[in-house]
Amino acid sequence: MQCCEIAHTEAVEDYLRTIFKLSGRGLPVTTSAVAEQLGVSPPTVSAMLKRLEASELIDRSGGRAIALTAHGDRHAAGVTRRHRLVETFLVQVVGFGWDEVHAEADVLEHAISERLEERIDDLLGHPTHDPHGDPIPPRTGEHVESWAAALGSAAEGSRFRVQRVADDDSNALRYLADRGIKPGTVLEVVRREPFGGPIWVMVEARSxxxxxTLADLVHGETA
Amino acid sequence: MQCCEIAHTEAVEDYLRTIFKLSGRGLPVTTSAVAEQLGVSPPTVSAMLKRLEASELIDRSGGRAIALTAHGDRHAAGVTRRHRLVETFLVQVVGFGWDEVHAEADVLEHAISERLEERIDDLLGHPTHDPHGDPIPPRTGEHVESWAAALGSAAEGSRFRVQRVADDDSNALRYLADRGIKPGTVLEVVRREPFGGPIWVMVEARSxxxxxTLADLVHGETA
DNA sequence: CAACCAGATTAGATGCGTCTAATCTAATCC
DNA sequence: GGATTAGATTAGACGCATCTAATCTGGTTG
Structure with a gap:
């Protein structure tokens, strides 16, 4: 069965984007990880993976690990592109906060036509990153989904430039935004408490x- | 079974909006009319109508005619509201042509949250009509879905103010827009050819x- | 009135996406 | 190396939305 013989249903798109996301973060891509991420049971994932494999969208020759084929990767990047364009649009044009757009985009990513996707891209001036700092895959061509180091592992005394913040948790995003922590922010790592304790950071003269958990959502590089 | 025991799936919303639309136009609302409108088979409609009736969203006590209950009408008006708000948004904010938005809105109407619906309404300044002149049902309260007389039945020599143009056919909309015919346009009915012949109209000094078929898509009143 | 016809429904089937319960598999650990 | 255990899959089921083929129903018409 070739790719184009599988219906590009919302569920299929959801699975592809999830696998894309986990791979991009360097996390293990397994049945249970996907199930957890999507909030469905492992058998459900098993059944879908079988179909995705038959359509040559994923490759499972590497033991438990699930990998996207080149074909699958293109489709997954497409869904991700729509997701991130929608997020950017909702923030920049519609006036939503960066913490409000993830759930909205989760639905809209399946509902916008190619034409609307293009129009939004034009309207926004072909953005390269969404409001969380996630890179927007180009319509065609290569895309690298790299996560820089987490703030959680930054050295004491270093200056850290935030590049990207994981967008899964609205509350965390609101909390961070309230403290001025968003892509572009440069902060100072004052002190790291041991034994799973907090990390003290200085942002705009406030610590x-x-x-x-929170520190691991924030990624960037020493500035 | 009460209304809220039925899932508000896309299909359910599609059926409700279709019944709402046919009723509003004064057309017969029957199994086959709905099937035709939605592009599905009559048995499929039969099955869905049974569920809608069990959920008390429609009432079929009037022979073949299908009527929305008060409850069903509220839901149908809600879907229609989202459809028309989206159309207005796509034209006014996103820059689409009025002929391009119907199909787009058919999908998006199911995908926008209550919050986004409200935000779009605010952004547009609470519009009362969409780009085709269709009234946008208010979030709460009464809504009248009345179609004025069709241009097809306007008297020779009368001046006719366009209020509303049926939005089903993109090509027709483009054709009409090219000739300056859209809601608000005042035109003169020059001559009606008999035997199903065309109707001659004068718009901005061009006839x-x-x-x-086309003339019946255009509705309004003598000006 | 009997036959016909249009329209609606029932019967029976399919694919998708999901579930729970049971089973299989493969890595870990004494 | 055998037992435990985590993880994946199979088995069996269900609801939704759809289809085709067959049947039912009710009005019109010769």
Whole structure:
């Protein structure tokens, strides 16, 4: 069965984007990881993976790990592109906060036509990154989905430039935005408490203690 | 079974909006009419109508005619509201032509959240009509879906103000827009050819011959 | 009135996407 | 190396939305 023999249903797009996302973050891409991410049961994922494999969108020759084929990667990047364009559009044009757009985009990514996708891209001036700092895959051509180092592992005393913040948790995003932490922010790592304690950072002359969970959502490089 | 026990799937919303649309135009609302409109088979409609009736969204006590209950009408008006708000948004904010938005809105109407619906409404300044002149149902309260007289039945020599143009056919919309015929246009009915012949109208000092099919898409009142 | 016809429904089937319960597999650990 | 255990799959089921083929229903017409 070739790719184009599978219906590009919302579910198929959801699975592809999830696999794309996990791969991009360097996380293990397994049945259970996908199930967890999508909030469905492992058998459901098993069944879908079988169909994706039959359509040559994924490759499972590497043991438990699931990899996108070149074909699958193109489609997954397409869905991701729409997701991130929609997020950018909702923030820049519609006036939503960066913490409000993820769930909205999760639905809209399946609902916009190619024409609307292009129009939004034009309207926004062909953005390269969404409001969370995630790179927007180009319509054609190569795309690299790299995550820089997490703030959670930055050295004490270093200056850290935020590039990207994981967009999964609205509350975390709101919390971080309230403290001025967003892509582009440069902060100072004052102190790292041991034993899973918080990391103290200085942003615009104010210091904040971020728990390790939160600190791991923030990625960037030493500035 | 009460209304809220039925899932508000896309299909359910599609059926409700279709029934709403046919009723609003004063057309017969029957199994086959709905099937035709939605492009599905009559048995499929039969099955869905049974579920809609069990959920008390429609009432079929009037022989073959299908009527929305008060409850069903509220839901149908909600879907229609989203459809028309999206159309307006796509034209006014995104820059689409009025002939391009119907198909787009058919999908997006199911995908926008209540929050986004409200935000779009605010952004547009609470419009009362969409680009085709169709009234946008208010979020709460009464809504009247009335179609004025068709241009096809306007008297020779009368002046006719266009209020509303049926949005089903992109090509027809483009054709009409090219000739300056859209809501608000005032035109003069020069001559009606008999035997299903065209109707001659004068718009901005240019005259055009419109076939009866086309003329029946244009609704308004003598000005 | 009987036959016909249009329109609606029932019967039976399919594919998708999901579930739970049971089973299989493969890595880990004493 | 055998037992445990985590993870994946198979088995069996369900609801939604759709189809085709067959049947039912009700009005019109010769």
């Amino acid at each position: 904040h203690a971020l728990g390790p | 055009h011959a419109l076939g009866p």
